[in-house]
Amino acid sequence: MELLIILGIPGPWQIILIVLVVLLMFGGRKIPELMKGLGQGMKEFKKATKEEAQGEDEDEEDAETEKE
Numbered sequence: 001m002e003l004l005i006i007l008g009i010p011g012p013w014q015i016i017l018i019v020l021v022v023l024l025m026f027g028g029r030k031i032p033e034l035m036k037g038l039g040q041g042m043k044e045f046k047k048a049t050k051e052e053a054q055g056e057d058e059d060e061e062d063a064e065t066e067k068e
Helices: 002-007 012-067
Strands: none
Touching: none
């Protein structure tokens, strides 16, 4: 139990309190919109990282063909 306190991991009461504060601040109607925006942002981030990784792979292939 001391380890949880040291690490600062929130317990069930803290999580409930955080959820209630978020509900009071944004209201029930805004939360789905916020979650939708968050999901779209994560989707775009994953897409960009995949494109970046594919671009690096293509650069490596181009460098290998230039050496030959």
